[in-house]
Amino acid sequence: MTTVRSFVFTGLAAAALAACSPQSEQKSANGSADASGKDVKLMNVSYDVARDFYKEYNPLFVKEYKAKNGGAEIDIQQSHGGSSKQALAVSNGLQADVVTMNQTSDIQLLEKKGLVKAGWTSRLPDNAVPFTSTTVFLVRKGNPKQVKDWADLAKDGVQLVIANPKTSGNGRYAFLGAYGYGMKANGGDEAKAAEFTAKMLKNAPVLENGGRAATTTFAQRNIGDVLITFENEANHVSRKLAPGQFEIVYPSYTILSENPVAVVDSVAGKKGTQAAAAEYLKYLWSEPAQELAAKFYLRPQNKTVAEKHKADFPAMETFRPEDVFGNWDAIAKKFFADGALFDKLATGSKTAK
Incomplete structure (x- = not known):
């Protein structure tokens, strides 16, 4: 059954959209160091309309990472654009530690190129899909x-x-x-x-x-x-x-x-960021991250969180x-x-x- 929901496009809103122009690269200047004292920087290459979610997710993860790693800090950079174009960019050399896409085929492309190891869907819950739309x-x-x-x-x-x-x-x-x-x-x-x-x-x-x-x-x-x-x-x-x-x-x-995620093994292995990259993705299934997903109207996999927000x-x-x-x-x-x-x-x- 078709449902219609009603919700005024202001100058403020226009400015907000303009600030989120496509194919831009955003950076979170949060500092960086892992538990061994070595600097850690992660690049998350993602699809364009996910920018708002990750803008808030990254500081959330940084806080969690510091708490679990003795105060260590981590710097997370973001790259956003059309999902398939982003996958091609990674395939052609963009140094992504992780990819967070909106279709499985984009990560399968990287798997075929040898950048993501086979079996990536089994490394995380729900076939590596933290939320859907x-x-x-x-x-x-x-x-x-x-x-x-x-x-x-x-x-x-x-x-x-x-x-x-x-x-x-x-x-x-x-x-x-x-x-x-x-x-x-x-x-x-x-x-x-x-x-x-x-x-x-x-x-x-x-x-x-x-x-x-x-x-x-x-x-x-x-x-x-x-x-x-x-x-x-x-x-x-x-x-x-x-x-x-x-x-x-x-x-x-x-x-x-479905919105699958994966570590880009070839890059993370070369940079020595596998552990941090894996933590970054795993935290997407945490209750705070699932609540954040619901806040941005992504359908969470966590059943308790989904039930709490079912009206949305x-x-x-x-x-x-x-x-x-x-x-x-x-x-x-x-x-x-x-x-x-x-x-x-x-x-x-x-x-x-």
Whole structure:
């Protein structure tokens, strides 16, 4: 059942979004030393809309690390951008100690390159996924286009803002969510699902480089009728950055996005940061970190924390992309490789510069 939530885009909010421009690199100047007295610096390479969570998580972890390591300090640097672009950057030499992505395929790429050791999903709970999200729609106050579900996104006169699935996990989930809905609505008929998705993409004339860039275009530049994005990003904008100006539409059937994390073994091994990197990721499952995830509208894995915040997370019918389309290698080959289905369907769209 579709749910709509109401939440005024102020100059303050615009400034906040501008400060969070995509593909920037943020640093936490917290000092650094491990228990042996050797300086420790970690680089966390992550997807763009996670910047707000890690901005608060890093000081939380630094405090915990100091308490557990005799007052030792640690410096954590952040790099954010479209998830797939970030994975490629690490593959091409960006010295990440850890990666915190929004799709398993990005870490699998690093595993294939020999940067992350096999078995990384078994090193942490929940297959190394500390929290999840899902794809929803952000519309303007009053929902002037009366968008209730995916089908409405393919109607004439509805302008969409979406991240580019070729470079962004956010956009990839949006595309797969639409295609999965099209399959379900048409009894599994993929030809009809493709037809529906092509119509929807025609309403998105420009594909932004990443999820935060799409948010900025929609909320700050006031372009478009609907932003297709992660639930946590939609809540962050509508409740915190611009309360009163937007509403969230929860579609009847949508895609589950998992947010896997891993140590980049090749880099951490070379730098001698394996222990600190492992601690950094493990702490994501702590109650304080899970509470922080809920604060940023990421669905926590901790059942107690999730129950405490269930009013913020409406029950939804979701699907895992692997359960519908096969593993991520198959998904990439079928949908997102050069000349694959996305390229064929998105003939009317262009990538933002």
